Amino acid sequence: MTVQIGFDSAWQDEFLKRIDDDGPWGNWELYKLAVEVENHTTIPEFEGLQAPKHLPNLTPLPHQLEVAKQVVESMNGKAILADEVGLGKTIEAGLILKEYMIRGLVKKVLILVPASLVSQWAMELNSKFFIPAVAQRKSYVWEQCDVVVSSIDTAKRNPHRDIIYSLDYDLIIIDEAHKLKNNKTRNYEFVQNLKKKFCLLLTATPIQNRISEIFNLVSLLKPGHLGNESAFYENYKKDSRSLNDDAHLKELVNKVMIRNRRADTGIEWTKRHVETIPIEFSQAERELYEAVTELRSEENWMGSSQFSVMTLQREACSSREAVYFTLQNMLKRQEQPPIAFQDQIQYLIKKVEAVQQNSKAQKALELIQKINDKVIIFTEYRATQMYLQWFLKQYGITSVPFRGGFKRGKKDWMRELFQKNAQVLIATEAGGEGINLQFCNHIINFDLPWNPMRLEQRIGRIHRLGQEKDVMIYNFATKKTVEEHIMKLLYEKIHLFEKVIGDLDDILTRLEFGSIDDHLVDIFGKSASEGEMRIKMENLTSMIQFAEDLKEGELNAATGNS
Amino acid sequence: MQQQEIHKFLERYFHANGCEIIDRGPGYMTVQLTIDLDKELMNRPFYWHYLEKTGGIPNPMQMTLITNQQLSPPHIKGEVIHFGSPRLHQIFDSARNLAGYIRLYENHRQAPGKQVPLRPWLGMNIRVSYQCDRKRDVFKSIGLQLINGQMVESFHDRLLGMSLTPKIPDYSFTLSPLIMPGSGVYRVANFIKAEIEQEDHIWADEARKRWQKDLSLLEHFYEEAEEKGESYENEKTALQEQYEPKVNISIINGGLFYLTDSAV
Numbered sequence: 031m032t033v034q035i036g037f038d039s040a041w042q043d044e045f046l047k048r049i050d051d052d053g054p055w056g057n058w059e060l061y062k063l064a065v066e067v068e069n070h071t072t073i074p075e076f077e078g079l080q081a082p083k084h085l086p087n088l089t090p091l092p093h094q095l096e097v098a099k100q101v102v103e104s105m106n107g108k109a110i111l112a113d114e115v116g117l118g119k120t121i122e123a124g125l126i127l128k129e130y131m132i133r134g135l136v137k138k139v140l141i142l143v144p145a146s147l148v149s150q151w152a153m154e155l156n157s158k159f160f161i162p163a164v165a166q167r168k169s170y171v172w173e174q175c176d177v178v179v180s181s182i183d184t185a186k187r188n189p190h191r192d193i194i195y196s197l198d199y200d201l202i203i204i205d206e207a208h209k210l211k212n213n214k215t216r217n218y219e220f221v222q223n224l225k226k227k228f229c230l231l232l233t234a235t236p237i238q239n240r241i242s243e244i245f246n247l248v249s250l251l252k253p254g255h256l257g258n259e260s261a262f263y264e265n266y267k268k269d270s271r272s273l274n275d276d277a278h279l280k281e282l283v284n285k286v287m288i289r290n291r292r293a294d295t296g297i298e299w300t301k302r303h304v305e306t307i308p309i310e311f312s313q314a315e316r317e318l319y320e321a322v323t324e325l326r327s328e329e330n331w332m333g334s335s336q337f338s339v340m341t342l343q344r345e346a347c348s349s350r351e352a353v354y355f356t357l358q359n360m361l362k363r364q365e366q367p368p369i370a371f372q373d374q375i376q377y378l379i380k381k382v383e384a385v386q387q388n389s390k391a392q393k394a395l396e397l398i399q400k401i402n403d404k405v406i407i408f409t410e411y412r413a414t415q416m417y418l419q420w421f422l423k424q425y426g427i428t429s430v431p432f433r434g435g436f437k438r439g440k441k442d443w444m445r446e447l448f449q450k451n452a453q454v455l456i457a458t459e460a461g462g463e464g465i466n467l468q469f470c471n472h473i474i475n476f477d478l479p480w481n482p483m484r485l486e487q488r489i490g491r492i493h494r495l496g497q498e499k500d501v502m503i504y505n506f507a508t509k510k511t512v513e514e515h516i517m518k519l520l521y522e523k524i525h526l527f528e529k530v531i532g533d534l535d536d537i538l539t540r541l542e543f544g545s546i547d548d549h550l551v552d553i554f555g556k557s558a559s560e561g562e563m564r565i566k567m568e569n570l571t572s573m574i575q576f577a578e579d580l581k582e583g584e585l586n587a588a589t590g591n592s
Numbered sequence: 593m594q595q596q597e598i599h600k601f602l603e604r605y606f607h608a609n610g611c612e613i614i615d616r617g618p619g620y621m622t623v624q625l626t627i628d629l630d631k632e633l634m635n636r637p638f639y640w641h642y643l644e645k646t647g648g649i650p651n652p653m654q655m656t657l658i659t660n661q662q663l664s665p666p667h668i669k670g671e672v673i674h675f676g677s678p679r680l681h682q683i684f685d686s687a688r689n690l691a692g693y694i695r696l697y698e699n700h701r702q703a704p705g706k707q708v709p710l711r712p713w714l715g716m717n718i719r720v721s722y723q724c725d726r727k728r729d730v731f732k733s734i735g736l737q738l739i740n741g742q743m744v745e746s747f748h749d750r751l752l753g754m755s756l757t758p759k760i761p762d763y764s765f766t767l768s769p770l771i772m773p774g775s776g777v778y779r780v781a782n783f784i785k786a787e788i789e790q791e792d793h794i795w796a797d798e799a800r801k802r803w804q805k806d807l808s809l810l811e812h813f814y815e816e817a818e819e820k821g822e823s824y825e826n827e828k829t830a831l832q833e834q835y836e837p838k839v840n841i842s843i844i845n846g847g848l849f850y851l852t853d854s855a856v
């Protein structure tokens with residue numbers, strides 16, 4: 031088949047005019063330079079990347095090069111990069127950005143990342159890629175600098191938003207893009223309205239198999255590609271999870287999403303060692319826990335849902351401070367608490383006061399002294415976090431706190447303090463995201479999150495590229511409590527810890543039963559008896575195992591076909 | 593292009609444009625721009641417009657460029673230039689713009705007294721871009737003798753071996769072209785087109801296959817809609833722009849070269 035050939039005739043017209051006018055003629059040296067420029071900027075082959083040749087400070091891994099190549103060559107610069115945690119999505123995005131800049135296709139770039147990662151992104155782009163990325167600090171930066179890194183929360187607020195809307199971006203990179211899967215949020219709307227040519231969405235959480243999430247993320251990259259919203263949902267019922275059955279949708283997702291697993295990369299990963307450490311309550315702690323648990327049977331426990339009973343139970347497993355804090359809040363929330371309610375709270379507070387020691391903290395202290403190296407402690411509760419910091423200090427152990435709410439500069443500072451001056455970093459859940467701590471290889475899960483993905487995110491902070499030692503994970507679970515149940519179910523029965531994250535993602539997204547949290551609340555909160563609880567747990571476990579088997583089967587079929 | 597090459601390139605660029613390098617050291621240089629180059633690079637048309645209206649004293653800017661952050665002294669502030677940086681692209685573009693057309697004479701060293709005839713050549717440096725969802729470029733340099741129609745390839749390389757000057761040397765005269773420059777350009781274009789048509793265009797067929805596949809995927813999501821609407825058309829156009837194979841011939845620069853008989 032023949033190809034359409036275009037000839038640029040503008041040069042010719044001007045040339046003839048200059049002959050008529052007898053000039054002006056260019057300078058020979060510049061003329062030669064222009065040809066040299068041409069030789070440097072031509073792309074000699076359809077395939078292959080130019081960027082790696084210009085990056086002496088970086089040796090990208092094969093899977094990273096492959097991703098960059100695929101995005102530039104076949105995805106036209108619109109992609110969801112969904113590698114597992116710790117495979118270097120930043121490097122991939124940097125490679126793609128550099129490649130486009132070298133080809134002269136991209137000049138104006140906006141990079142939106144979690145606040146705690148802004149400096150790190152800017153630094154990596156500068157040092158590894160020679161890209162003059164600027165962390166946004168002043169509002170004039172948007173217009174004046176070509177490559178700007180900012181947090182989405184800053185960017186979406188005025189005056190920034192109006193300025194950003196007025197600009198045409200060649201490339202937009204969004205880290206932690208799974209937060210954009212709901213199209214009703216302001217963040218989503220903000221990103222949707224940006225003017226962009228190319229767009230990279232980075233996420234460690236794969237698109238869950240929920241149809242609406244796929245529609246929303248793909249619509250950000252390729253508006254209109256899935257047809258209009260209402261028609262789309264008519265065909266694929268909004269919350270249906272039949273994605274796996276629909277070959278077309280699957281094909282489309284493969285056109286816009288790349289996902290590497292640890293196992294695919296061929297890199298030798300350090301090992302994970304998981305140790306469950308059972309904790310024995312002291313008498314007073316046990317009494318507090320029981321007192322909280324009894325609330326469930328109270329007929330009219332004022333306005334409290336099953337959930338807050340559950341919360342209190344879990345807090346009782348963490349620290350008395352956490353319980354105390356919640357009790358105070360419950361009291362404050364009611365304008366005129368009835369006497370009975372006040373009494374109830376007072377009674378519990380007495381129980382809290384009776385607790386003289388924290389068995390978990392004791393155990394943690396022992397462990398930290400034995401490890402004699404850097405340790406990260408994760409807890410779900412701020413009160414526990416503060417208590418632990420105080421507690422460790424009593425024994426001369428230095429620690430720094432870390433929370434999601436910290437400003438960017440403070441996060442950087444805490445990370446640095448931990449690296450240089452402190453033995454322990456105590457992080458709450460929200461703080462776990464967006465900080466890389468691969469210089470440490472011990473994690474203590476002081477209390478366990480219910481959502482296993484969150485646990486994986488915690489571990490991902492240290493078990494990532496650059497980690498040279500085996501990673502040690504210590505899980506604390508208090509005996510004969512809700513915690514032990516969770517531990518048994520999630521972390522032993524389904525062998526969650528032994529799995530690498532990719533399997534886990536798959537399994538969880540394959541489960542057709544909504545959020546794990548809801549199920550746990552139902553099991554532990556609404557079961558009338560131990561027996562009912564056990565049966566429900568068995569059910570959940572077998573569902574998870576079923577999903578696992580399903581996946582295995584599919585895998586086998588897939589390999590068999592190819 | 594390595595950082596050192598970039599450094600050299602910048603020096604030559606500013607020198608060729610008559611700019612003085614007022615400070616230089618390892619990994620950096622500070623340049624005093626000329627008025628013309630300020631207008632070319634600094635993007636401040638209002639300033640120049642204002643100045644011309646009011647007749648003020650022009651004050652072109654200075655520019656500090658850092659090509660190696662490790663080597664440059666820490667107190668030097670300036671723009672970091674690397675391969676791929678927008679400023680370097682701007683300078684690349686500028687080099688192309690400023691030297692799009694040229695006329696040169698061979699600076700021959702013939703014994704004085706004898707008049708030397710110089711033959712007119714049309715020289716064109718050309719980029720052929722093969723474009724679909726991917727891209728590939730080929731550089732060609734063609735010379736066409738405007739008297740006998742002789743055509744040579746790698747013309748630019750041949751020119752690099754000669755001594756050339758913008759003024760006609762003493763004891764020389766130019767022969768008038770029999771082929772007019774306009775039809776010369778036409779001949780060169782046809783020559784290249786014919787060459788391209790001879791090539792095997794598997795790449796284009798493959799691109800069309802990928803295009804078709806994406807189209808049918810798009811169709812699938814709209815097949816039940818009666819009114820396909822604007823977004824469908826937009827997507828369809830976007831696919832065409834992404835995949836449609838075409839070859840573009842563009843001219844980087846070119847001009848007239850008056851050369852001795854023995855030159856080519």
